[in-house]
Amino acid sequence: MTEERDGLHAYEVVLKHIEAGILAGTHHPGDQLPTERDLAAQLAVSRSAVREAMRVLQTQGLITSSTGPGRGTRIAPSRGDALARIFQLHLMLSDAGTADLTETRIALERSSAALAARRTNARSLRKLRGLMVAMDGAEEVDEFNDLDTDFHVQIARTGQSELIADLTVGIRQAVREAIRTASAALPNWPEHRDQLRHEHAEILSAIESGDSAAAANLVEQHIRRAYVTLGIGTDEEPPNPR
Amino acid sequence: MTEERDGLHAYEVVLKHIEAGILAGTHHPGDQLPTERDLAAQLAVSRSAVREAMRVLQTQGLITSSTGPGRGTRIAPSRGDALARIFQLHLMLSDAGTADLTETRIALERSSAALAARRTNARSLRKLRGLMVAMDGAEEVDEFNDLDTDFHVQIARTGQSELIADLTVGIRQAVREAIRTASAALPNWPEHRDQLRHEHAEILSAIESGDSAAAANLVEQHIRRAYVTLGIGTDEEPPNPR
DNA sequence: CCGCCTTATTGGTCAGACCATTTCCGAGTC
DNA sequence: GACTCGGAAATGGTCTGACCAATAAGGCGG
Numbered sequence A, B: 001m002t003e004e005r006d007g008l009h010a011y012e013v014v015l016k017h018i019e020a021g022i023l024a025g026t027h028h029p030g031d032q033l034p035t036e037r038d039l040a041a042q043l044a045v046s047r048s049a050v051r052e053a054m055r056v057l058q059t060q061g062l063i064t065s066s067t068g069p070g071r072g073t074r075i076a077p078s079r080g081d082a083l084a085r086i087f088q089l090h091l092m093l094s095d096a097g098t099a100d101l102t103e104t105r106i107a108l109e110r111s112s113a114a115l116a117a118r119r120t121n122a123r124s125l126r127k128l129r130g131l132m133v134a135m136d137g138a139e140e141v142d143e144f145n146d147l148d149t150d151f152h153v154q155i156a157r158t159g160q161s162e163l164i165a166d167l168t169v170g171i172r173q174a175v176r177e178a179i180r181t182a183s184a185a186l187p188n189w190p191e192h193r194d195q196l197r198h199e200h201a202e203i204l205s206a207i208e209s210g211d212s213a214a215a216a217n218l219v220e221q222h223i224r225r226a227y228v229t230l231g232i233g234t235d236e237e238p239p240n241p242r
Numbered sequence C: 001c002c003g004c005c006t007t008a009t010t011g012g013t014c015a016g017a018c019c020a021t022t023t024c025c026g027a028g029t030c
Numbered sequence D: 001g002a003c004t005c006g007g008a009a010a011t012g013g014t015c016t017g018a019c020c021a022a023t024a025a026g027g028c029g030g
Helices: A008-025 A038-044 A047-059 A082-093 A098-118 A122-136 A143-156 A163-184 A190-207 A212-230 B010-023 B038-043 B049-059 B082-093 B098-118 B122-136 B141-158 B160-186 B189-208 B210-228
Strands: A063-066 A072-075 B063-066 B070-073
Touching: A008 A038, A008 B063, A008 B082, A038 A047, A038 A143, A038 B160, A047 B010, A063 B010, A072 B070, A082 A163, A082 B010, A082 B160, A098 A143, A098 A163, A098 A212, A098 B098, A098 B189, A122 A143, A122 A190, A143 A163, A143 A190, A163 A190, A163 A212, A163 B049, A163 B082, A163 B098, A190 A212, A190 B082, B010 B038, B010 B049, B038 B049, B063 B141, B070 B189, B098 B141, B098 B189, B122 B141, B122 B189, B141 B160, B141 B189, B160 B189, B160 B210
Parallel strands: none
Antiparallel strands: A063 A072, B063 B070
């Protein structure tokens, strides 16, 4: 076999080979892949090229590797937070305005909250209540803001759609710092904080009672009110009007 | 310097080094990175490790490389469709139900359409009109479906928020095959196709006239009607109710 | 039968070489 | 002086081969 690579880089040959299996639905979570040395031989590239492709897929949360006989590399059973991290990096480099980000965040968190309301489970509710309690005891901006982020993330995770959850998490993480800074500059922080506590309680209540429509609407109001108070993302008409 | 890597893999050292620069806002699109050999020396890892990290960032669309003195590697000025491709792979492996996907797609495309209506430009409108014309001439399922995908993608691109566009593109690409299969099985495909043409025309009209609310609503109706006709994603109450 | 030790497998890392492309610069030419 | 051409150097791309580290499996002695 001559090296017909059609201008593709060596690592791309490997990457496309595996991605094709995923996109075609022939690779499923848990499936075992050939060893790096075998793949290199099969595709007529060096092991380095195979390893570069493996790294790419690993950092995208698509495969996991471990050493030892019979171990090796397999399609990841769960994607972890890789997508959220990648998403966050893209957000940092993107020129998306704060307003766009806000509207996207609202669109995603409406989905998250509604899903959460329809798929509650005892463990998630316990975590959410725990975060509420923790926030009741958090007076300062930094501590409260971290818990606030966790609260929204936990709602996303409750929906049991890891994809939507990952996106939600990524965007919430990305705006975390901006929210922190704006909060710290608020003259009436204690009032704002109490308002947030109140809204969180309402949202949790809607989720607990399984009212997905209410949960979605409350989350949207919650986010909009917070951004108005913080003075961010209000420079143009909402791109997602209702 | 002793190799204090704290359990991190060699490539992770490099990856985190560069990601940190991005997340901290010290790296901006267009910025030049050190050469692979320099980075390897600085971080006390082998060049292979540096290359693995570079591959990861390249495939995520975050950096670009070229050879030659003074060229090298830099932060990508534009992220391309890398995020959409990664997103698509995650969708394939995720257990997200079709219903969840549909609702998320609606949430995102509402945003896309509304943004497009507020940020129209001659070039985008020309492309959209061109796709409409092409669809008028496309009778068969496969050809029409490809153009349909392009139409939705182009709307997303028109919004000028690459982030939302990438997400929209990823999810639309991911459901492309499912839509194609379901369409091919439709007994009354010609009627469905004509209905889609009609709805596309309405959406384009709303975008042209800058009516973002109408554009968002029309897109939502368009997607919902299509999924009902195709018999997918209707197995539960909408998670994003209004 | 149990526990330990050896061995084989497999990913992780490294060093070094060579290649391909591109820029840069200087010698030579008009 | 300007222009062209050719070689040197920079830089990412690829390959080879070696060795390390973790782990599982099998064998051996008790």
